[in-house]
Amino acid sequence: MRLVVFGAGYVGLVTGTGLSDLGHEVFVFDIDPARIERLRRGELPIYEPGLEGLIKRNQRGGRLTFGSSIPAEYETADAYFIAVGTPQGEDGAADVSAVFSAAKEIAKKAKAPALVVVKSTVPVGTCDKVQEVVDSADVALEVVSNPEFLKEGDAVSDFFKPDRIVLGARSEAARQTLRDLYAPLQLSGERVVVTDPRSSELIKYASxxxxxxxxxxxxxxxxxxxxxxxxxxxxxxxxxxxxxxxxxxxxxxxxxxxxxxxxxxxxxxxxxxxxxxxxxxxxxxxxxxxxxxxxxxxxxxxxxxxxxxxxxxxxxxxxxxxxxxxxxxxxxxxxxxxxxxxxxxxxxxxxxxxxxxxxxxxxxxxxxxxxxxxxxxxxxxxxxxxxxxxxxxxxxxxxxxxxxxxxxxxxxxxxxxxxxxxxxxxxxxxxxxxxxxxxxxxxxxxxxxxx
Ligand SMILES: NC(=O)c1ccc[n+]([C@@H]2O[C@H](COP(=O)([O-])OP(=O)(O)OC[C@H]3O[C@@H](n4cnc5c(N)ncnc54)[C@H](O)[C@@H]3O)[C@@H](O)[C@H]2O)c1
Structure with missing residues (x-):
């Protein structure tokens, strides 16, 4: 598959790199040009055991690239992952503005039907609002919730051997696409919890x-x-x-x-x-x-x-x-x-x-x-x-x-x-x-x- 990951932080880098290591073509997009420059030079902006070697290997293999604007060939990607930060806002609630910026960019750029996979931790109902944003695109985009459970310090191993993968999707087609995408990560047993987007969003906060x-x-x-x-x-x-x-x-x-x-x-x-x-x-x-x-x-x-x-x-x-x-x-x-x-x-x-x-x-x-x-x-x-x-x-x-x-x-x-x-x-x-x-x-x- 051809995949775009928004956000080159702890979650985006691990997810993008992990997916490229499974054989997918992955473009990691970040609005921070200095961060992208470092990644292109092969330098890691964060410390995460095992990640550096994996990034270099997949960069060399041509499956993993980084940039601050989406190249034309990724405008027809199969899925766009949103892994941007959702810091605490003033009233304690999550500030989801970066998630919506990413969604607007996807709606502008996407030229083929695709999934929009929200990995960021977001309040219940956010995926439905992101769906409204991407409905303005010229092509059909379906938003799914797929919260991240990696543990910093152990993130690479968590990606390849997850305790569970939670998928919150409305359509059977979206569920199947994500099941296929994650199939290599669950060879040792069924680890996928499939539900609706709102329950999926709540599972992350509850955990x-x-x-x-x-x-x-x-x-x-x-x-x-x-x-x-x-x-x-x-x-x-x-x-x-x-x-x-x-x-x-x-x-x-x-x-x-x-x-x-x-x-x-x-x-x-x-x-x-x-x-x-x-x-x-x-x-x-x-x-x-x-x-x-x-x-x-x-x-x-x-x-x-x-x-x-x-x-x-x-x-x-x-x-x-x-x-x-x-x-x-x-x-x-x-x-x-x-x-x-x-x-x-x-x-x-x-x-x-x-x-x-x-x-x-x-x-x-x-x-x-x-x-x-x-x-x-x-x-x-x-x-x-x-x-x-x-x-x-x-x-x-x-x-x-x-x-x-x-x-x-x-x-x-x-x-x-x-x-x-x-x-x-x-x-x-x-x-x-x-x-x-x-x-x-x-x-x-x-x-x-x-x-
Ligand atoms: N860090 C963890 O251990 C962890 C684990 C599970 C879930 N999460 C969740 O995953 C999300 C990301 O967390 P993180 O720790 O990776 O964040 P982070 O702060 O390390 O990285 C976020 C990245 O997103 C980039 N960004 C911001 N707006 C953007 C945009 N519009 N388009 C593209 N890139 C943009 C930033 O420049 C930054 O590089 C959060 O919602 C967090 O709660 C984090």
């Missing part, structure tokens, strides 16, 4: 909010553990052993971040409000997440007896491991809260350092090497569990860090509970985890990444 809700609930419980002396590891194991509940997404931490959970939870709440059906759990999930970010900042502040004039190191700036994405990352919330109170923030991250400094408006610095961020620091906060942070040299940490007034040992806050508290304490450091007692000797042996 993200359900996951965010589990995380927020565990985060609330972790605060209760601090207050009552209970232990969040034990609570998680006990609760997760119930097969009706399961073990995934039950890790307490500094609060969820990223380009999806925060905005999608709020968009569902906004959608509920506008439909007259308040989404109380979505609203509470969002508040609990904000509360967790405040809790971590207060934990640091209390342990250091105030942060003004102190230096605080942060390890892990991306919102999760294996990505360079810092959108809504806990590092930004904590970094801003600390800087506002007069602290100096020095960060380290294997991939997201530049994005962090940019998002902090230059009010924080970063180091290329992890231990260099600790020089003279009164505290270290681990926010993202990159693999390279899992087995650190705590003695080296202690050597680099600075004791507080009265020679009180430097503070280590493990906001992902990946370190054994006793290892930290033995090195002459103070320890603080999330929902665990500082003297606890255990640690989860194989804590997988949550997202």
């Amino acid at each position: 993200n909010t359900m996951l965010a809700m589990r995380v927020s609930f565990m985060n609330e419980l972790s605060r209760l553990c601090h207050a009552t002396g209970a232990d969040i590891h034990a609570v998680r194991l006990g609760v997760g052993s119930d097969s009706r509940i399961g073990k995934k997404y039950l890790y307490a931490g500094p609060g969820y971040g990223g380009s999806c959970f925060p905005k999608d939870v709020q968009a569902l709440a906004a959608l509920g409000k506008s439909a007259g059906v308040p989404m109380r759990l979505a609203e509470a999930t969002h508040s609990a997440n904000d509360e967790q970010a405040r809790f971590v900042a207060e934990l640091v502040e209390r342990a250091l007896d105030g942060v003004s004039g102190k230096t605080i190191a942060i390890w892990g700036l991306a919102f999760k491991p294996e990505t360079d994405d810092v959108r809504e990352a806990p590092s930004l919330k904590l970094g801003k809260a600390l800087v506002e109170k007069g602290a100096t923030v020095v960060g380290h991250d294997p991939e997201a350092a530049a994005n962090f400094v940019h998002a902090m408006g230059g009010k924080a610095t970063v180091k290329d090497k992890d231990y260099d961020a600790l020089d003279g620091a009164h505290a270290l906060v681990l926010l993202t569990e990159w693999r390279s942070y899992r087995a650190p040299n705590f003695a080296e940490m202690r050597r680099r860090m600075r004791p507080g007034a009265g020679d009180v040992p430097p503070l280590v806050v493990d906001a992902r509970n990946i370190w054994r508290p006793l290892d930290v304490l033995k090195a002459g450091l103070r320890f603080q985890g999330i929902g665990i007692q500082p003297s606890a000797s255990h640690r989860p042996a194989d804590r997988p990444s949550q997202r």
Whole structure:
């Protein structure tokens, strides 16, 4: 098939590249000319494991091209995928203006009947409105909803081995075309959920909010553990052993971040409000997440007896491991809260350092090497569990860090509970985890990444 993908971001690049790798001819269109230039030169504008090699291979094979205007041969494409951003608007609802810009461009350019596949996360009813826009085209265009479920950091593998593919289409012909397109991705079993566009749009918001809700609930419980002396590891194991509940997404931490959970939870709440059906759990999930970010900042502040004039190191700036994405990352919330109170923030991250400094408006610095961020620091906060942070040299940490007034040992806050508290304490450091007692000797042996 000949396919056009609108948007060369995390979703558009992975989708376009993945489809070209299956043998289709794919043109990825983006309104950002600098981004397109980089892609044409073979440079990746984002970090996503495994993507670079795949892009280069398909560029070389002539199946994958990039541009800021649609070439004539793609005006008769079989399908146009919309994978543009839908950031949070002023009232919490999703801003779908980029989706409609893309739809207008498709209506103008398409010279043959085609599908318009909406991959962006959009409020219920958006596909119907996009249909009205593309009905102005000279040819028949049918809009289908096909939300994306990839996880940043694992996106290439998610494309080729999806848990499920959700298709929301009205006509049988559109359903069949998409079934055919995705057939190579489900050789090991039926993974397609076929429904109408509105249900498909809601499935995406419901999935993200359900996951965010589990995380927020565990985060609330972790605060209760601090207050009552209970232990969040034990609570998680006990609760997760119930097969009706399961073990995934039950890790307490500094609060969820990223380009999806925060905005999608709020968009569902906004959608509920506008439909007259308040989404109380979505609203509470969002508040609990904000509360967790405040809790971590207060934990640091209390342990250091105030942060003004102190230096605080942060390890892990991306919102999760294996990505360079810092959108809504806990590092930004904590970094801003600390800087506002007069602290100096020095960060380290294997991939997201530049994005962090940019998002902090230059009010924080970063180091290329992890231990260099600790020089003279009164505290270290681990926010993202990159693999390279899992087995650190705590003695080296202690050597680099600075004791507080009265020679009180430097503070280590493990906001992902990946370190054994006793290892930290033995090195002459103070320890603080999330929902665990500082003297606890255990640690989860194989804590997988949550997202
Ligand atoms: N990032 C994820 O993990 C993820 C996962 C599932 C779903 N989603 C959803 O997918 C959508 C895209 O997310 P993303 O993270 O890839 O966004 P992104 O911000 O990384 O990329 C969006 C791209 O779209 C481009 N763009 C904007 N308007 C355009 C237009 N009119 N025509 C062509 N290109 C245009 C931008 O320049 C940018 O390069 C969002 O709705 C998001 O909620 C994202």
